[in-house]
Amino acid sequence: MFDRPDLGDQAVLVSLDFGEADYEDGVSECLELIKGAGVAVTGLIKGKRQRPDVALFAGKGKVEEIAALVKATDANVVIFNHALGPGQERNLERVLQCRVIDRVTLILDIFAQRARSHEGKLQVELAQLTHMSTRLVRGWTHLERQKGGVGMRGPGETQLETDRRLLGLRVKALKDRLATVQKQRKTQRRSRDRSGLPSVSIVGYTNAGKSTLFNGLTKAGAYAADQLFATLDTTSRRLFINTDVSIVLSDTVGFIRDLPHSLVASFRATLEETISADLLLHVVDAANPMRERQVEEVNKVLKEIGADHVPQLMVWNKTDLRGLPPAILYDEYGAVEGVRVSALSGAGLELLREAIAERALATTHSQTTEKVDHYGTE
Numbered sequence: 001m002f003d004r005p006d007l008g009d010q011a012v013l014v015s016l017d018f019g020e021a022d023y024e025d026g027v028s029e030c031l032e033l034i035k036g037a038g039v040a041v042t043g044l045i046k047g048k049r050q051r052p053d054v055a056l057f058a059g060k061g062k063v064e065e066i067a068a069l070v071k072a073t074d075a076n077v078v079i080f081n082h083a084l085g086p087g088q089e090r091n092l093e094r095v096l097q098c099r100v101i102d103r104v105t106l107i108l109d110i111f112a113q114r115a116r117s118h119e120g121k122l123q124v125e126l127a128q129l130t131h132m133s134t135r136l137v138r139g140w141t142h143l144e145r146q147k148g149g150v151g152m153r154g155p156g157e158t159q160l161e162t163d164r165r166l167l168g169l170r171v172k173a174l175k176d177r178l179a180t181v182q183k184q185r186k187t188q189r190r191s192r193d194r195s196g197l198p199s200v201s202i203v204g205y206t207n208a209g210k211s212t213l214f215n216g217l218t219k220a221g222a223y224a225a226d227q228l229f230a231t232l233d234t235t236s237r238r239l240f241i242n243t244d245v246s247i248v249l250s251d252t253v254g255f256i257r258d259l260p261h262s263l264v265a266s267f268r269a270t271l272e273e274t275i276s277a278d279l280l281l282h283v284v285d286a287a288n289p290m291r292e293r294q295v296e297e298v299n300k301v302l303k304e305i306g307a308d309h310v311p312q313l314m315v316w317n318k319t320d321l322r323g324l325p326p327a328i329l330y331d332e333y334g335a336v337e338g339v340r341v342s343a344l345s346g347a348g349l350e351l352l353r354e355a356i357a358e359r360a361l362a363t364t365h366s367q368t369t370e371k372v373d374h375y376g377t378e
């Protein structure tokens, strides 16, 4: 019932500088995102502002500039590299006379295109509907008061009421279906937990190379593509690290800055793999100039989903692009802090296996100790 927002083919990108240090990198990232959504960029509008304009987000002059570029390049959509308020989006559409999309909608759209599993699709749709409902909310408030009896409404119902009612029904149906799928997932996880194998989850910023690493370690052929958010769903495989140690390795959804809250909320169940993991492999694109910021963003989301307590092993990936040799990195106390690898060439993966084995043994050991203490047996 829900139509994916039609982004059209020709977009003008608007990215305003509010004084962030990595503004230019943010613009490049957004261009990548748009490319990933399958949309061509016909023009780019930049500008500096202290704070967003309440009504139009950009200043009046800037909006005129956007309008001129839309006309000159025959664009049919304007994409803001920012989160727009529902009012701002509506005002801009009125002035620019074309569709206006914000960063949240763009990210949701990409997720909608990429979701592969049944659960992933349901989660994205739920997030889209939640986002959409914030866009309708203003029109609804006055309708609230006219709310009548239960059941279907007859003729005379306004479009907005119909939309809202259908939206509510759809949200409820989605939540019910998700609850069923998630119950199955829980059962699967419980039986995995009973296997007693340490669970290791791969996390990282989008495009860091998580799927490539997952494939390199498991040779499973998980989908890896040079696209942001190729992976949306959690995939788990048993992995023999060496003769003594095997683990359950899971690949998860990629994180990005300003990850829409509605999306984090609906992906919470998928991300539970991450919360309940014994160890996180935090994959970083070591060749990306924004890597430090990306690490921070990932940690922020981990905190948001309650996974900031899970120990991390840093995996500095794509070191081939920087000509760095593979290595195990130690912190000042001599503990393994991270490993430098190239997931693509496979360089350093043996070192990573060693580091995982060491950490995994440590968790298994502490689990065993806990059991002994708890039951006072063995």
Ligand SMILES: Nc1nc2c(ncn2[C@@H]2O[C@H](COP(=O)(O)OP(=O)(O)OP(=O)(O)O)[C@@H](O)[C@H]2O)c(=O)[nH]1
Residues within 6 Å of the ligand: 204, 205, 206, 207, 208, 209, 210, 211, 212, 213, 223, 224, 225, 226, 227, 228, 229, 230, 231, 232, 253, 254, 255, 317, 318, 319, 320, 321, 341, 342, 343, 344, 345
């Ligand atoms: N040069 C180089 N490229 C790599 C390396 N690892 C991954 N890549 C490339 O980086 C791109 C993204 O890799 P993925 O494995 O899909 O990244 P991801 O983190 O799973 O991406 P999302 O699904 O968006 O979260 C692909 O084009 C990979 O081939 C590496 O070690 N070196």
